[in-house]
Amino acid sequence: MICATKTTTDSRMSFMPLKQAKWFKRPADQWLKYIIAIHFSPEYGSAYWLNKAKELGIDPIRDINTIEDLIIFGPMQEDDLRRYPVEHFIPKAFFDFKLDMILGETSGTTGKPKVTAYKFDEFYATFVDYFRYVAEVRNFNKGGNWLWVGPSGPHIIGKAVGHVARRMGSMDPFSVDFDPRWAKRLRPGSMSAQRYLEHVKTQAIDILKTQNIEVIFTTPVVLKELTLSMSETDRLRIKGVHYGGMPVNKDDFRMFKKEYFPNAVHISGYGNTLFGLCLEIEESENLDLDYFPPGPRMILQVVSTQDGTTPSKNRLLQHVDYGEKGQVVFHRLDESFFIPNMFERDEAIRIKPTKLVKSLGIELDGARNPRLLNGIDKTVKTGLY
Numbered sequence: 313m314i315c316a317t318k319t320t321t322d323s324r325m326s327f328m329p330l331k332q333a334k335w336f337k338r339p340a341d342q343w344l345k346y347i348i349a350i351h352f353s354p355e356y357g358s359a360y361w362l363n364k365a366k367e368l369g370i371d372p373i374r375d376i377n378t379i380e381d382l383i384i385f386g387p388m389q390e391d392d393l394r395r396y397p398v399e400h401f402i403p404k405a406f407f408d409f410k411l412d413m414i415l416g417e418t419s420g421t422t423g424k425p426k427v428t429a430y431k432f433d434e435f436y437a438t439f440v441d442y443f444r445y446v447a448e449v450r451n452f453n454k455g456g457n458w459l460w461v462g463p464s465g466p467h468i469i470g471k472a473v474g475h476v477a478r479r480m481g482s483m484d485p486f487s488v489d490f491d492p493r494w495a496k497r498l499r500p501g502s503m504s505a506q507r508y509l510e511h512v513k514t515q516a517i518d519i520l521k522t523q524n525i526e527v528i529f530t531t532p533v534v535l536k537e538l539t540l541s542m543s544e545t546d547r548l549r550i551k552g553v554h555y556g557g558m559p560v561n562k563d564d565f566r567m568f569k570k571e572y573f574p575n576a577v578h579i580s581g582y583g584n585t586l587f588g589l590c591l592e593i594e595e596s597e598n599l600d601l602d603y604f605p606p607g608p609r610m611i612l613q614v615v616s617t618q619d620g621t622t623p624s625k626n627r628l629l630q631h632v633d634y635g636e637k638g639q640v641v642f643h644r645l646d647e648s649f650f651i652p653n654m655f656e657r658d659e660a661i662r663i664k665p666t667k668l669v670k671s672l673g674i675e676l677d678g679a680r681n682p683r684l685l686n687g688i689d690k691t692v693k694t695g696l697y
Contacts (some may be wrong), residue, residue, distance in 0.1 A: 318671055322518055324353045324668055324675075329350075329441065329445070330437055330441040330442055330444070330445040330591040330606065331357060331445070331673060333437040333441070335437075335608060335609045335645075336437075336606065336622070336673060337511060337673045338608055339378055339608070340607060340608035340611065340676065341378045341379065341423060341595065343608040343609065343645060344376065344377075344378070344379060344382075344608070344645055345376070345377065347645040347646070347647065347650060348372050348376050348650075349373055349648055350375055350403050351372075351403055351650045352365055352372045352373050352517070353403070353405070355403035355404070356403055356404050357403050357404065358400070358401050358402060358403045358404070358407075358650065359399075359400050359401075359404075360396060360400045360401045361401075361415065361613035361650060365384070365468065368384065369384070370384055372384075379611060379643065380627075381651070382643060382652040382653055383628045383629060385543065385624040385627065385652050386624075386628075386653065387623035387653050387654075387655055388441065388446055388652060388653045388654040388655075390426070390654070391423075393426035393427065393428070393511060393586070393651075394423070394424045394425070394426050394427075395419070398415065398427050398428070398429050400646055401428070401429075401649055401650070402429055402649065403647070403648075406431065406647070406692075408650060410430070412431060412432045413429045413430065413432070413465065414428050414429065414430045414431075414432060414435040414468070414471060415427065415496075416428050416429070416466065416467065416468030416471065416585040416586075417466040417467060417585065418467070418494050418584065418585050418586060419463070419467060419492040419493060419496070419585075419697055420423070420492075420496065425466075425493070426585075426586060428585060428586050428647050428649050428651075429553070429649060430468075430648055430649070430675035431559070431646070431647060431648045432589070432648065434606065434609070434646050434647065434648055435468075435471075435472070436475065437606075438588040438589060438606065438609070438610070439468065439469075439475075439476070439588065439589055440472055440475045440476050440479050440488065440604045441479065442588075442589055443476050443479070443554075443581075443589070443590060443591065444476070444479045445672070446591045446592075446672075447480060447579065448578065449593065449594075449668075449672065450577050450579055450593075450594075450595075451577060452480070452552050452554075452577045452579060453480070453526050453527050453552035453576075454480050454482075454639070455480070455481040455482055455523075455552040456525075456526025456527050456551055456552065457482060457483070457485070457486065457522075457523060457524055457525050457526055457527070458473075458477040458480075458482050458485035458486065458526075458528075458529060459485060459486045459487075459488075459516065459520065459525045459527070459528050459529070459530075460473045460477075460485040460486070460487045460521055460529045460530065461488045461490070461512065461516045461528075461529075461530035461531075461534050461538070461697060462488075462489075462492075462493065462529070462530055462531060462556070462557055462563065463489065463492050463536070463697060464489045465492060467492070467585055467697075468585040468650065469557060469585070470489075472554070473485055473487075473529060476529075477527075480527075482527070485529070485624055486489060486519045486523055486525065488512055488515040488516045488519070489510075490512045490696060491697075492557075492696055492697035494508070495508060495509075495696045495697065506545070507538060509534075509606075509696065511533070512534065512696070513537050513538060513541060513669070516530075516534075516538055517538065517542070519542045520538070520542060520546050523545070524549075525546075525549075525550070525553045526549065526550060526552065527550070527551065527552040527553070527554065527665060528550055528552075528553050528554070528573075529553075529554040529555075529556065530555070530556075531555070531556065531557035531558050531559070531696060531697050532555055532558060532560040532561070532564055532565075532568075533558065533570065533696055534696055534697075535553070535555070536564060539572045543571075547572050547573055548573075548574070548575055549575070550573045550575065550576045550577050550579070550677070551575060551576055552577050552578075552579075553568065553573050553576045553577075553578045553579075554578075554579050554580075554581065555578070555580040555581060556580075556581045556589075557696075557697040559582055559601070559658070559682050559683055560580055560601065561681075561683065562599055562600065562681060564601050565578070565580070565599055565601060569599070579591065579592055579640075580592040580601055580603075582601070582603040583603075583605075583610075584680065585673045586651060586654070587610055587642045587644045587651070587654070588605070588606070588609070588644070589605075589606075590603035590604055590605045590610070590612065590678065591604065593668065593669050593672065593674070594666065594668050594669065600680050600681055601680065601681050601682075602663055602678055602679075602680050602697070603635065603674060603678050603679050603680075603682065604665060604669055604674050604676070605674075606674060607674065607675070607676035607680070608676065609644070609645050609646055610642065610643070610644055610645070610646070611642070611643040611676060612641070612642055612676065612677060612678065612679055613631060613638060613640075613641045613642075613643075613662075613677065614631065614632050614636075614637075614638040614639065614640060614660055614661070614662035614677070614679060615627050615628065615629075615630050615631055615632065615638050615639050615641055616630040616631075616632050616638050616639075617638055617639050617659065617685070618630070620637070621639055621655075621685055621687070623653075623655040627639075627655075628641065631662070632662050633662070634659060634662050634663060634664055635662070636661065636662060637659055637660065637661050637662075638659060638660075638662065639655060639656065639658070639659055639685060640655075640656040640658045640659065640660050640679055640682060641654065641655055641656065642654045642656060643651060645673050657684055657685060657688050658679075658682040658683060658684060658685060659682070659683060659684075659685045659686070660679035660680060660681060660683070661679065661680035661681060662677055662678075662679065662680075662684035663677065663678045663679065663680045664678075665677070665678060
């Protein structure tokens with residue numbers, strides 16, 4: 313029988329450290345078996361995956377023992393996350409605890425937005441305490457005022473930022489809200505796109521000029537615009553920069569670190585609403601951006617693009633060697649949501665965890681310098697987020 317434990321969303325509580333999360337440091341295959349047992353329980357499982365097992369004629373509880381066995385599902389049907397109600401994916405075991413669920417929607421970069429949910433303990437460990445865990449290692453600013461420039465909701469990043477700031481000893485962040493879905497509809501370089509960006513930037517600069525801001529959290533595109541209007545004094549008092557929403561390229565990263573915000577600790581994030589957050593755990597001498605997921609609830613793989621970028625069952629086993637580039641594939645193994653074999657729009661270099669990364673209990677593969685796949689970067693709209 314699946315036992316669902318109620319959590320609490322009271323932000324005044326002292327939450328357990330990431331390393332005490334039930335999935336942290338668990339062997340990946342062991343955690344996978346646990347998640348499969350939940351989602352494919354005939355009585356308590358999720359309707360979508362029970363129907364999928366019947367459709368494929370498989371018994372996942374019997375047939376899936378390792379991450380490699382996930383191939384029997386084939387590529388995740390991305391449109392199914394747009395087509396069905398969110399309850400279709402949540403195990404029935406947690407239906408009585410929906411008050412503790414955090415909903416998130418994607419920004420619609422590849423089409424109609426997709427929807428997901430997290431139990432609050434999953435949300436907190438994945439998006440909040442993982443940052444705190446890495447921030448302590450990196451000596452990221454504590455207690456300083458934050459400025460967040462980005463979407464509030466329904467994107468998960470906007471729901472997490474207040475918790476993250478408070479977890480770092482700060483008060484609720486100063487915020488400038490924008491709608492990334494609307495920004496994506498504006499033709500790049502058009503007057504309307506420039507006016508919208510100017511509207512966002514003007515609000516942010518006003519906060520930076522009137523408030524004692526020490527930490528900036530925003531997307532690389534927005535940050536680049538802000539630097540053009542910030543005084544040197546304002547830039548030099550920034551002690552922390554956190555990047556999210558979209559990957560930052562190496563050239564911009566070098567400029568932000570060395571020229572614009574030399575007094576800040578810079579931590580970049582890579583991930584999305586559906587899967588969670590990978591973080592840049594240690595600085596690279598070459599300013600490479602190396603990201604690692606807090607496995608085993610989030611597993612990242614890099615597969616070959618030799619046969620193209622169309623998702624296929626065969627490609628799921630075509631893992632590139634360490635140091636080689638390929639397409640990113642994510643697996644999400646949460647009690648609330650199970651998403652295997654999702655081909656992402658990004659390419660990256662497969663990397664091993666370093667000695668420092670392993671010392672933190674993170675032992676799964678990471679991704680270096682993710683960016684939009686060649687070809688898809690001409691068709692995908694990213695805008696401000």
